[in-house]
Amino acid sequence: MTSPTTETGPAHERVVAAQGKAAVLREALPWITRFHGQTVVIKYGGNAMVDDELKRSFAADVALLQFVGLRPVIVHGGGPQISALAGQLGVSSAFVGGLRVTDEAMMDVVRMSLLGQVNPELVGLVQAAGAPAVGVAGTDAGLLQVRPAVGPQGEDLGLVGEVERVDTGYLDELLGDGFLPVVATVGRDADGHERNVNADLAAGAIAAALGASKLVYLTDVEGLYQDFGDPERQSLMSEVSADGLQGMLDAGELHEGMRPKVRSIVRAIGEGVPQAHILDGRVLHAVLIEIFTDEGVGTMITAGGPS
Numbered sequence: 001m002t003s004p005t006t007e008t009g010p011a012h013e014r015v016v017a018a019q020g021k022a023a024v025l026r027e028a029l030p031w032i033t034r035f036h037g038q039t040v041v042i043k044y045g046g047n048a049m050v051d052d053e054l055k056r057s058f059a060a061d062v063a064l065l066q067f068v069g070l071r072p073v074i075v076h077g078g079g080p081q082i083s084a085l086a087g088q089l090g091v092s093s094a095f096v097g098g099l100r101v102t103d104e105a106m107m108d109v110v111r112m113s114l115l116g117q118v119n120p121e122l123v124g125l126v127q128a129a130g131a132p133a134v135g136v137a138g139t140d141a142g143l144l145q146v147r148p149a150v151g152p153q154g155e156d157l158g159l160v161g162e163v164e165r166v167d168t169g170y171l172d173e174l175l176g177d178g179f180l181p182v183v184a185t186v187g188r189d190a191d192g193h194e195r196n197v198n199a200d201l202a203a204g205a206i207a208a209a210l211g212a213s214k215l216v217y218l219t220d221v222e223g224l225y226q227d228f229g230d231p232e233r234q235s236l237m238s239e240v241s242a243d244g245l246q247g248m249l250d251a252g253e254l255h256e257g258m259r260p261k262v263r264s265i266v267r268a269i270g271e272g273v274p275q276a277h278i279l280d281g282r283v284l285h286a287v288l289i290e291i292f293t294d295e296g297v298g299t300m301i302t303a304g305g306p307s
Contacts, residue, residue: 074126163197224236
């Protein structure tokens, strides 16, 4: 009789494929158990926001997180969409320290892009994947309370807001009722003016205020690199401490666009978020791989560990 380990043919191939799927589920189980009932804040950005396949995949993955008992919160900006619409309307874009300078005309573009395009589309995709998503603006119920932000050298950024306080009451209510919040990062200052809030910084502030177990950033790079820009020396950092990250920031070793993420991560971990992750949003299922597998992907930042 032929041994089962040497059988071939369609039936055997189906069994092997099924066993592979079962092994994946078995590997995920301890992580599902560990994070059941815990809040995960995911900053949605990069190519994952503009590629149709990646958009649908991300929405389905976040819906799966909720199905297995986690409490995901999506926080999004809309850099590509804002830039595209600004170009169509003839509104010039400028950046200082990784932050978009925002005058009244640009603020109109931000509202149209975030509240009229990105948020409704993402809510629809998550709902189509089966999860009860709800669109939330940072101005709803005092969620993002901000003050005027300035650039690294004190530059005037116009209607850009720095998060001063996060009122989680509305988010707590939504999460408690089983909804999946999708937050567009527009805030309101003490004078009642709406301000453009960098989504990286907003995600970190929201994660800290909610007491999230994880803060995840989807980007267009594989993670953080040591000696970035030097082809012979640069290497992907699989793990780094918040202190090590602050050191890289202080030494000017980070690309301008990465600085708001890093500042946000350092602050969030300092305020009690145990882990943050920088993932490549161009990789299908990057969020699931990071949360539910032993190896993970990208760069993990912790309060301690390697520096």
